[in-house]
Amino acid sequence: MKPQKADIDKVVKKLKQTKHYKHVCEETLARIATKELEKYKDIKLAVKESKEVLWKNYGAFRYKDYKNMLDKLKASKNLKDTIKGILLGHESTKEHAQIVDEFYKKVFKITGTPKSVLDLGAGLTPLTIPWMNLPKGAKYRAYDIDIEELAFLNEFFKLLKIDGQADTADLLCKVPKDKADLALLLKVLPPLEWQEKGSIKRVLENINAPTIIVTIPIKFLGLKGTTMPKSFEETLQKICENKNWPFQRIEFETEITYIIKKK
Ligand SMILES: C[S@@+](CC[C@H](N)C(=O)[O-])C[C@H]1O[C@@H](n2cnc3c(N)ncnc32)[C@H](O)[C@@H]1O
Numbered sequence: 525m526k527p528q529k530a531d532i533d534k535v536v537k538k539l540k541q542t543k544h545y546k547h548v549c550e551e552t553l554a555r556i557a558t559k560e561l562e563k564y565k566d567i568k569l570a571v572k573e574s575k576e577v578l579w580k581n582y583g584a585f586r587y588k589d590y591k592n593m594l595d596k597l598k599a600s601k602n603l604k605d606t607i608k609g610i611l612l613g614h615e616s617t618k619e620h621a622q623i624v625d626e627f628y629k630k631v632f633k634i635t636g637t638p639k640s641v642l643d644l645g646a647g648l649t650p651l652t653i654p655w656m657n658l659p660k661g662a663k664y665r666a667y668d669i670d671i672e673e674l675a676f677l678n679e680f681f682k683l684l685k686i687d688g689q690a691d692t693a694d695l696l697c698k699v700p701k702d703k704a705d706l707a708l709l710l711k712v713l714p715p716l717e718w719q720e721k722g723s724i725k726r727v728l729e730n731i732n733a734p735t736i737i738v739t740i741p742i743k744f745l746g747l748k749g750t751t752m753p754k755s756f757e758e759t760l761q762k763i764c765e766n767k768n769w770p771f772q773r774i775e776f777e778t779e780i781t782y783i784i785k786k787k
Contacts, residue, residue, distance in 0.1 A: 527558055531570075534567050535553075535570045539557065544575075545575070547671045548669055549669050549694065552669045552696075555694060560574045590672060594683075596609075597610075604655070608621050616711075617647065619779065620652070622777060624655050627781075628655050630774060631774070631781065634783055636705075637657060638658065638705035638706035639663070640663040640705045641663070641704055641708060642704035643664065643667070643707075644693070644731070645667070645711075646690065647673070647710075647711075649708060661687065663687045663704070664687065665690075666688065666691075668692070668693070669693075669694050674690040674691060695716055696720050696723055701732055703732045705733065705734070709736060710737070713740070714740060714741075728767075728784070729767075735784070735785055736783075736786065737781060737783055738781070740779065740782075741778065742775075742779060767786075769784050769785055770784075771785070
């Protein structure tokens with residue numbers, strides 16, 4: 525039975541009162557609250573289980589010191605060095621920082637440099653724009669579920685004077701409709717698939733870009749001592765094969781990368 529709206533609101537309100545999840549967008553909190561209420565039919569338990577889901581899929585990647593980061597960026601004399609320092613200082617971005625010098629060079633050599641980018645489940649990936657060498661006037665659209673992080677990204681776009689915009693979008697509720705030359709799904713598909721089996725296919729189908737870059741962190745793949753089954757890659761490959769989407773696989777030191785061409 526579908527939970528009552530009043531009960532969903534109660535769970536959302538409780539989650540919004542927590543230090544960790546008060547900045548998570550309402551549609552994500554309501555989605556998770558609904559699912560946990562369906563399972564447990566009890567407000568207290570649903571709050572507890574929702575926190576668990578949020579921690580695994582979002583809280584573990586959360587950044588805390590946006591003001592400090594922005595101050596550092598504004599005062600920076602060497603933007604790339606400052607950004608690398610920031611990325612190396614966060615558990616969830618330090619792997620990408622290790623490969624960022626070669627990542628876009630290699631990937632864009634294959635795809636061509638995009639004039640518009642759609643960055644889904646963006647996290648701090650927009651901070652790597654200086655490595656992308658995008659052409660003048662390029663458009664960058666970033667989406668995620670954390671309102672505080674998105675506000676920080678909008679400040680960062682202003683600082684870089686690029687045509688950038690960051691907004692909320694829970695990919696398990698809807699995929700943004702923006703058209704772009706290239707979509708980035710960096711390390712974001714595993715948490716989506718964990719939350720909702722089969723969601724990868726729906727997300728990929730609904731992206732309005734001819735080229736999609738997907739990365740998977742190696743340490744989750746079972747390759748470096750881990751939790752994530754290798755079957756994740758098999759699932760991704762099967763989707764591409766069934767859809768007749770050609771793909772190329774590149775292995776970087778910390779991330780497996782798929783370049784998918786949607787026809
Ligand atoms: C492992 S982090 C990757 C962040 C960034 N793309 C990177 O490569 O560093 C996963 C990201 O997915 C976001 N996320 C989790 N669930 C999501 C959802 N349902 N819809 C959109 N983004 C989501 C998280 O907030 C987090 O920023």
